Amino acid sequence: MNPSEDMVQRAYTYLARKIALLRSQHYKRLFLGSDNVMSRDAEIVLADLRDFCRAEQGAFSPDPYVNARNLGRREVFLRLTHHLNLDEAEVRKLMEMDSGLS
Template identity: 50%
Template sequence: MIGARERNGRRLRAVRMARAFKAVFQPMAIRDARVRLAGSILLLIAWLTGGRQAWRRWIYRIVFTEGDTRRMAARAVLADLRDFTFAQSSAFDRDPIIMARRQGRRDVWLRIANYLNLDEAEVQLFMEQDDE
């Protein structure tokens, strides 16, 4: 006669085995694993070829430029950052502390623009975009 503890152990092993088989043979699991593997390989290549700088540039470009929906959202975010970071206007203020804070915000915009390798025409498009 099998005890309750052994039955529960067998049941738990069967559940784990079923989950493992599902993970291996389900098409979504295979596709997701391939996508993750491809992304990991690209990150590794970016890291090995260019170091942290190339890796960061690649990450920024994915966030702000991949896919139509994401691109629309990225444009809205960049437009908001443009206004928040004084990208279009002077960061000058008579109070040096306020001016330092504004200049720090502007540095954020310059960093993002640098990582995205935006040319002057693209920057101008972001500058002219109206918030809806």
């Protein structure tokens, strides 16, 4: 790799990290309060997304299209928990939470 390509690669890596950090901050501002704690509204929305994304269920289906859809939904939920930096205990609490409709 020549110096010019190396510089472009380093710049790309730097920008990709910055974008990921900003994206994570956007997710946190949306779901977490200034005290870094989820509001009840955020808990209800995440519980609904947990159910819709089938986070607690296996994604497998013999139908490849259904299987792909299930995996995609699950990936969305995992992305949310990743960007919110939820630890295992917080994710477990979220999994046990009701949807707020009862």
